[in-house]
Amino acid sequence: MMRVMEPGRLKLAVLASGRGSNFLALWEAIQKGELDAEICLLISDKEEAPALGKAVDAGITALFIDPRGYQNREQYEAEIVAQLVARNIDIVVLAGYMRLVGKVMLDAYKMRIVNIHPALLPSFTGLNAQQQALDYGVKVSGCTVHFVDEGMDTGPIIMQAVVVVYPNDNEDSLSARILVEEHRSYCQALQLLAEGRVFIKDRTVHIN
Ligand code: GRF
Secondary structure, three states: OEEOOOOOOEEEEEEOOOOOHHHHHHHHHHHOOOOOEEEEEEEEOOOOOHHHHHHHHOOOOEEEOOHHHOOOHHHHHHHHHHHHHHOOOOEEEEOOOOOOOOHHHHHHOOOOEEEEEOOOOOOOOOOOHHHHHHHHOOOEEEEEEEEOOOOOOOOOEEEEEEEEOOOOOOHHHHHHHHHHHHHHHHHHHHHHHHOOOEEEEOOEEEEO
């Protein structure tokens, strides 16, 4: 059994491609004293991502790193890792980051990259998870906080939260109900890491 983080205030970097509501939820939890962490940096691969503006408003360094400026994923990720290392980041938080993480980042931050997915993994990986769940006809769905590995939404699960799917749900209504749980779960899972309570053995995460 391996402890993922020793107890202590976490230095976080958030990677986001879009809206940034999970980023904001984490930032607010920190302000309220519910999450013992500091968001040192937000990086986006999309210049127009609203998450960048939200970070600036919160007084957090926000970097747009354009993947088109690099020859391949390795070089792009090497730049991201350089930014993370320069700020002594403990945990990389993917929050609506719409790229597969490759070997360069995974090697540099082994079991230190977390993601949130809007479905109960291993069901409905990838894009449009909420619509996939509706199309399948499930009666419950939810969200999953997990460590990132080389697969798509396949890494060890830290926490899951369940929401009921109602007969009249559509993608928007279900997504909104799941999003409330995403914000809560992401803060809770990161707080467990800050408290040094997260252990991993094989692919099973144990919370002490
Ligand atoms: C969330 O639904 C998250 O689960 C998924 O992308 C969305 C990001 O939302 N990975 P936001 O940018 O945090 O508002």
